Amino acid sequence: MTSPADQIPEATIARLPGYLRVLSALDAEGVTRVSSTELADAAGVQSALLRRDLSHFGSYGTRGVGYEVPVLVREIGEHVGSGIKWPVVVIGVGNLGRALARNESMLGRDFRLAALVDSNPAVVGTTVAGIRVVSDGELEDSIHRTHARIAIVATPASAAQEVCNRVFEAGVTSILNFAPTTIVAPAGATVRTVDLSQELHILAFHEARRTAEQAGSATTQSAQEYQP
Numbered sequence: 353m354t355s356p357a358d359q360i361p362e363a364t365i366a367r368l369p370g371y372l373r374v375l376s377a378l379d380a381e382g383v384t385r386v387s388s389t390e391l392a393d394a395a396g397v398q399s400a401l402l403r404r405d406l407s408h409f410g411s412y413g414t415r416g417v418g419y420e421v422p423v424l425v426r427e428i429g430e431h432v433g434s435g436i437k438w439p440v441v442v443i444g445v446g447n448l449g450r451a452l453a454r455n456e457s458m459l460g461r462d463f464r465l466a467a468l469v470d471s472n473p474a475v476v477g478t479t480v481a482g483i484r485v486v487s488d489g490e491l492e493d494s495i496h497r498t499h500a501r502i503a504i505v506a507t508p509a510s511a512a513q514e515v516c517n518r519v520f521e522a523g524v525t526s527i528l529n530f531a532p533t534t535i536v537a538p539a540g541a542t543v544r545t546v547d548l549s550q551e552l553h554i555l556a557f558h559e560a561r562r563t564a565e566q567a568g569s570a571t572t573q574s575a576q577e578y579q580p
């Protein structure tokens with residue numbers, strides 16, 4: 353398709369799985385065509401944004417006809433690596449790592465748990481979700497053995513950068529980082545950091561603004577009601 357990946361905005365890439373989810377559901381229902389407005393509504397975005405996102409991949413739809421659902425499912429699926437069953441190594445098998453491992457569905461159907469690594473001798477050797485946890489000394493080996501290029505880091509922040517350095521050195525090029533720290537990655541590698549607390553703070557920001565607006569309108573109202 354048209355644009356090289358490094359010219360596609362991250363925000364566009366982040367919306368692709370949402371489009372694919374809606375399109376796959378339509379496809380499963382036997383729907384063959386969808387307008388940009390219908391698709392945008394179902395995905396919860398503006399239709400102009402949807403058209404712009406898809407145009408990055410050369411999908412422009414046809415005026416009055418819309419998009420061919422099976423074609424778009426195949427094309428977006430190829431872009432987001434759908435149907436590959438990517439092996440994923442999880443490093444740090446504490447509360448979070450264990451929860452992810454035990455609920456593989458949280459990873460989505462295109463990813464499979466390939467190895468679990470932890471440094472705690474009390475955790476090493478235990479079995480989580482049918483996989484034996486190996487020691488951090490076996491980190492590189494577990495990456496080579498499973499051919500994983502994606503890793504999830506769920507260690508404390510203090511260990512995360514060193515773990516990531518080793519993981520990159522072993523051939524991983526994509527990390528989903530849960531540790532609350534900024535990871536420095538080599539050129540050509542991708543790190544996505546997930547921070548629930550940051551997401552909650554974004555909601556709190558909007559809540560604070562709504563509260564301030566309500567307080568402001570109440571003040572304005574009472575000022576208008578004031579008749580000297």
Ligand SMILES: NC(=O)c1ccc[n+]([C@@H]2O[C@H](COP(=O)([O-])OP(=O)(O)OC[C@H]3O[C@@H](n4cnc5c(N)ncnc54)[C@H](O)[C@@H]3O)[C@@H](O)[C@H]2O)c1
Pocket residue numbers: 443444445446447448449469470471472475488506507508509511515529530531532546547548549
């Ligand atoms: N992103 C989020 O929304 C979110 C939510 C909860 C927790 N966290 C973060 O995720 C991380 C994990 O949280 P948790 O509650 O599971 O912590 P935890 O202490 O229960 O688990 C951390 C695990 O990492 C292991 N570990 C430490 N150093 C290691 C190393 N060098 N190599 C391999 N394993 C190592 C520990 O032995 C432990 O089992 C923490 O950094 C925490 O702050 C993030």
